[in-house]
Amino acid sequence: MAAGRQLPGLKALITGASSGIGLATSRLLAARGASVVGTGRDEAALAAAGLREASGPFVATLARDLTDPGAPAAVVAAAAGALGGLDLVVSNAGSGWSGRFEDMSPAEIDAVLDINLRSAVHLAHAAAPWLRASAGPGQLILVGSIAGLLGVPEEAVYSTAKAALRGLANSLRGEWRPITITLVSPGVVDTPFFARRNRPYARSWPRPIAVNRVASAIVSSVEHRQSEVIVPAWLTLPARLAGGLPSLYAKMSQRWG
Numbered sequence: 001m002a003a004g005r006q007l008p009g010l011k012a013l014i015t016g017a018s019s020g021i022g023l024a025t026s027r028l029l030a031a032r033g034a035s036v037v038g039t040g041r042d043e044a045a046l047a048a049a050g051l052r053e054a055s056g057p058f059v060a061t062l063a064r065d066l067t068d069p070g071a072p073a074a075v076v077a078a079a080a081g082a083l084g085g086l087d088l089v090v091s092n093a094g095s096g097w098s099g100r101f102e103d104m105s106p107a108e109i110d111a112v113l114d115i116n117l118r119s120a121v122h123l124a125h126a127a128a129p130w131l132r133a134s135a136g137p138g139q140l141i142l143v144g145s146i147a148g149l150l151g152v153p154e155e156a157v158y159s160t161a162k163a164a165l166r167g168l169a170n171s172l173r174g175e176w177r178p179i180t181i182t183l184v185s186p187g188v189v190d191t192p193f194f195a196r197r198n199r200p201y202a203r204s205w206p207r208p209i210a211v212n213r214v215a216s217a218i219v220s221s222v223e224h225r226q227s228e229v230i231v232p233a234w235l236t237l238p239a240r241l242a243g244g245l246p247s248l249y250a251k252m253s254q255r256w257g
C-alpha cells in the first residue's frame with residue numbers, strides 16, 4: 001500500500017475511549033503522534049488510561065453520558081476547545097442488547113437506539129463545522145458493526161441502529177466532500193462489550209478477534225483515508241451477499257445456524 005497520511009499533530013476526538021476498541025484506537029493514534037481527546041462515562045477508567053504527560057494516550061478526557069440531551073455537542077465543543085480544532089472524529093461509543101425482539105422493553109429499545117444511533121448522529125452534526133475547517137481535510141469515522149450489514153437474529157434493534165449508520169455514511173459522503181467518511185464494521189471482538197450487555201456472547205463461532213486488529217484497521221483507515229472497513233476481512237463476503245441478495249443470504253444463514 002502507498003505511504004499513508006502522517007499523523008503527528010492530528011487533532012482527534014474519540015468517543016467510547018474508556019474501554020475496548022476506543023481505548024485501543026486512542027493508544028495507537030497517540031503512539032503515532034496524534035493528539036487525542038477521549039470520552040466515556042467512566043471517569044476512573046479514563047483516568048487510569050492516563051494523560052499524555054503520564055505516558056497515557058489522552059491530551060484531555062471528558063466523562064459524559066452521550067445519551068444526555070446536548071451531550072454530543074458539548075463533547076465536540078470541549079474537545080475542539082482543548083485541541084484548537086478537530087481533524088478526526090471517531091464515533092465509537094456503543095452498547096448491545098441480545099434476545100428476542102418482542103422481549104425487549106420499550107425502555108431497552110430506546111436505550112439501544114439512543115447510544116448507537118441518536119448520539120452518533122448528533123455527534124456527527126456537531127462535528128461538521130470543525131471537520132469542514134480542518135485543513136486535512138477532516139475525517140469522520142462511524143464505528144458500526146457487521147450486525148448492521150447482515151441483520152443478526154436476536155440483535156434486531158442493535159442491528160437496526162448500526163444499519164442506520166450505513167445510511168448516514170452514504171448520505172454524508174455526498175454532502176461533505178472532501179471530508180472522508182469511514183464506516184468501520186467489526187465482527188466479534190474481544191472487549192468488555194459482551195460482558196456488559198444483558199447476555200454474554202455464547203456462540204462457539206466466529207471466535208472473537210483481538211481488539212488491536214480493529215484498532216489497527218481504524219488507524220490504517222485514517223492513514224489511507226479508506227471509506228469502508230470490514231474486520232476481519234472475510235466478513236466482506238456475507239456482507240455483500242446480505243446486501244445484494246438478502247433472500248438468498250437469509251436461506252443460507254438459516255443453514256449455518
Ligand SMILES: NC(=O)c1ccc[n+]([C@@H]2O[C@H](COP(=O)([O-])OP(=O)(O)OC[C@H]3O[C@@H](n4cnc5c(N)ncnc54)[C@H](OP(=O)(O)O)[C@@H]3O)[C@@H](O)[C@H]2O)c1
Pocket residue numbers: 015016017018019020021022039040041042043045064065066067092093094095096115143144145146185186187188189190191192193194196
Ligand atoms: N466488541 C464487539 O464484538 C463489537 C463488534 C462490532 C461493533 N462493536 C462496536 O464497537 C464500539 C466499541 O465497543 P467495544 O467492543 O469497545 O465495547 P466496550 O469495551 O464496552 O466499550 C464501549 C465504550 O462505549 C462507551 N459508552 C457506552 N455507552 C455510553 C454512553 N451512554 N455514553 C458515553 N459513552 C458510552 C463506554 O464508556 P464507559 O465504559 O465509560 O461507560 C466504552 O468506552 C461500539 O460501538 C460497539 O457497538 C463492537
